[in-house]
Amino acid sequence: MKNWIKIITKRSAVFVALCTITLISACSKDGNPNGLPDANPAEYARKSNPGVIKILAIGNSFSEDAIESNLYELAKDKGIKVIIGNMYIGGASLANHRTNAERGTPAYEYRKIGEDGVKKNTTKVSLEQAIQDEQWDYISLQQASPNSGQLETVQKDLPAVYNYVKSKATNQNVKYAYHSTWAYAPTSTYSAFANYNNNQTTMFNAITNVAQKIESIVPITLLIPAGTAIQNARTSALGESYNVADGYHLNALGKYIAACTWFEKIFGQSVVGNNYNGGFSSFEVKVAQNAAHLAVLKPFEITSMSTYEAEPVPLANPVLVDFGNATPSATWNQMSGYTVGSKVNLKDTKNVFVGMSLTITERFNNINTNGATGTTTPLNMPDNVSSRNFYGNARGALFNGIVTPKGVIEVAGLIPTLNYSFSFFGSRDASDNRETLYTVSGTNTGSASLNPSSNKTQIATVENIKPNAQGKITISVTAGPNNVSSNGWFYLNAAKITSN
Structure with a gap:
């Protein structure tokens, strides 16, 4: 009798063990064909990837x-x-x-x-x-x-x-x-x-x-x-x-x-x-x-980065400047401020910062919007550029409450060992001679002029100007000797800068 009890006990234990294995297996199968409770999700969690x-x-x-x-x-x-x-x-x-x-x-x-x-x-x-x-x-x-x-x-x-x-x-x-x-x-x-x-x-x-x-x-x-x-x-x-x-x-x-x-x-x-x-x-x-x-x-406050400047580089591509426009034109730098301290950092025509900047050091009078459209010059200006300008009044009666003998722009961030050339365009819907003189000065000086009145074709070019030791050149714009307007009107619509 005792032997039979031992045999039954052993068989029961084996049966229980088999049932337990079957239940665990069923709990772990996707689809759960036996309708058993879901397995513990932790068993299937994606393993961590060390490193x-x-x-x-x-x-x-x-x-x-x-x-x-x-x-x-x-x-x-x-x-x-x-x-x-x-x-x-x-x-x-x-x-x-x-x-x-x-x-x-x-x-x-x-x-x-x-x-x-x-x-x-x-x-x-x-x-x-x-x-x-x-x-x-x-x-x-x-x-x-x-x-x-x-x-x-x-x-x-x-x-x-x-x-x-x-x-x-x-x-x-x-x-x-x-x-x-x-x-x-x-x-x-x-x-x-x-x-x-x-x-x-x-x-x-x-x-x-x-x-x-x-x-x-x-x-x-x-x-x-x-x-x-x-x-x-x-x-x-x-x-x-x-x-x-x-x-x-x-x-x-x-x-x-x-x-x-x-x-x-x-x-x-x-x-x-x-x-x-x-x-x-x-x-x-x-x-x-x-x-x-x-x-x-400093996550909760603005830190000024105004002192961060690009390193000066030789100009592999021209720098084009649009004076008087706040609306961007492709490949052109926009300079919309005409008063003292107005500044723009320059990119070339490939949209690369070149370390150069323009700063107004003597103001122009204001912005005029009656320049020529449909121009044909080497600058290839869109109408958006050619039709607006900085202007000044070198003499005569006050205009906007002031007389502006000349407008002066400082060009900084130049390489002192290189020579730079400047081409200027000026235009205003007018018929009299409003000759404008552009003078560029570094360690040497050069000048060129044009008559902006209804001008669509002419540019004034000054070549091979060398910056001073600080890498700076100044551009002075004023009425030329043949300017006959009583106010001595002068104009600057656009410029192109290149280096040798």
Whole structure:
């Protein structure tokens, strides 16, 4: 009897063990054919990739601008392996993300740059799917730009989005970031700009006010001040050079600045000196990298970059200057200020900064819009350039309350060992002789003149002027000896500068 009991006991144990193995196996099979409870998701979580930094942004087109270009390459230059994800819905706000999280809506385009640098886009993805696709090291949140400076909108929806993301993250050591975005260009016509009285400074201050309060709303680890970096760069010689035509999305250089800011905050090392240049000139890279670095150092205030200048270079291509136009013309530098101190930093016709600048040291009277159109000169001017000018009145009765004996422009950033040549165009709808004299002075001096009255064909050229030891030349514009107008009217519409 005892032997039978032993046999039955052993067989029962084997049967129970087999049943247990079968149940565990069934629980772990996809499709769950036996209708058993789901297996523990942790069994299937994507394994961590040692040595690879994984970054996920939950955002919109502004996160697209910031991380889908350049960030991978900046990291690669420093030997840093990355995976970058962007959960994209155009214009998505925190309220949108909150709704999508609560409903599990697969509304996103999941844009993922793999370890190999190849980007793959997948549509109809939910937040949960993307969050659990990798053991993310960093997950970034942001507000849509129309509300980026409206604190109450962030306070309302950010905690819910943060809590949802945290509940789904598979990396217990994940760090959370807040992407503080940029103010619009002053010329933006986007309707949301009215939220900030159509004022860039007002918008920037509102955004940084939100940024300063983020840590009191959710416990983030990193604030990424991309907007401050853009604002810093706007104080440089590059000016408003970072937005596309809509005035709020970033152009290629703006995207590079934003990515530089992300690089420095995520990886904890200065981006200044990074060898990846994004195809930009050395001066543009210098401004971009330093704008980002300065923003990381002072995320809530603008740091002036007015002292950043391009290094002087020989002119491989001509420099063209349009006097009196605020509207850009392709390949032309616009100088719209005619009073003392007005300054423009110059690019050549290939859009490369050449280290040169023009500064008004003696003012012109004003701007005239009655120059010739349909001109035929070696300058190949569009009508937008030839039809406007700086003008002055060298003598006679006051005009606009003043007499301007001459207008003087200082050209700086020249190479003292080179010779420079200048061609000038002046034009005004008139019939009398308004001869204008252009004098160019460095270590030597040269002059040339023309009659601007209804001029469509003539230019005045001064050749082979050598800068002084400081790399400067002055241009003086005044009435010529044959000028018969009672006010001594003189004009400067355009100029071309070349070097030997």
